[in-house]
Amino acid sequence: MRLPLRILLTALLPIQNLMAAGVHQHGAAQLDMVIEPPLMAISFSSPLANLTGFEHRPSSDAEQQSWDDTLAQLQRAEELIQLSAEADCSLSRVDLHLPFTAKSRIQSNEHEHEHEHEHAHDDVSQNSHADLMAEYQYLCANSPALKVLQLPLMQRFPAIELLEVQMVTPSGQHQRTLTAKQTGLQLP
Numbered sequence: 709m710r711l712p713l714r715i716l717l718t719a720l721l722p723i724q725n726l727m728a729a730g731v732h733q734h735g736a737a738q739l740d741m742v743i744e745p746p747l748m749a750i751s752f753s754s755p756l757a758n759l760t761g762f763e764h765r766p767s768s769d770a771e772q773q774s775w776d777d778t779l780a781q782l783q784r785a786e787e788l789i790q791l792s793a794e795a796d797c798s799l800s801r802v803d804l805h806l807p808f809t810a811k812s813r814i815q816s817n818e819h820e821h822e823h824e825h826e827h828a829h830d831d832v833s834q835n836s837h838a839d840l841m842a843e844y845q846y847l848c849a850n851s852p853a854l855k856v857l858q859l860p861l862m863q864r865f866p867a868i869e870l871l872e873v874q875m876v877t878p879s880g881q882h883q884r885t886l887t888a889k890q891t892g893l894q895l896p
């Protein structure tokens with residue numbers, strides 16, 4: 709079953725527009741979430757510098773390694789976002805929106821999902837800033853049990869000091885700001 713992530717995320721359009729307007733602050737990242745049972749979509753956006761340490765195409769072996777590691781890490785959603793087990797959610801799709809095309813040495817791994825793919829937008833010139841967005845889509849058999857989200861992603865990417873969270877849940881729209889020490893997010 710293909711799930712209409714784009715449709716879900718239209719609820720977050722004002723937020724997306726805000727991002728497009730150029731909110732780009734090193735040390736800060738953004739997590740947008742829509743829960744519309746049985747679907748749940750999470751969009752994680754960050755300045756690339758928080759993830760890889762640079763914001764241009766990898767130009768050395770060390771940068772290439774960091775780039776490959778970052779993309780592989782972003783595919784392993786379960787190491788970044790942990791959902792209440794009782795909610796019985798399964799990850800149905802991962803989309804990475806990359807700021808530019810860059811070679812990746814990663815061929816495949818066991819965590820790959822059927823509909824996973826990557827988009828690159830070659831509209832970034834050298835010496836400018838760049839953002840990366842990862843979208844995760846879940847199908848939850850028991851959505852009401854979604855009470856807490858654990859977010860080890862800030863430990864995986866320690867350059868992120870602040871995580872701005874926007875949620876659209878059955879109870880309405882909510883906003884939170886998490887620091888690196890707060891890894892648990894209560895879902896209203």
Ligand SMILES: [Zn+2]
Nearest residue numbers: 755763837838
């Ligand atoms: Zn930047």
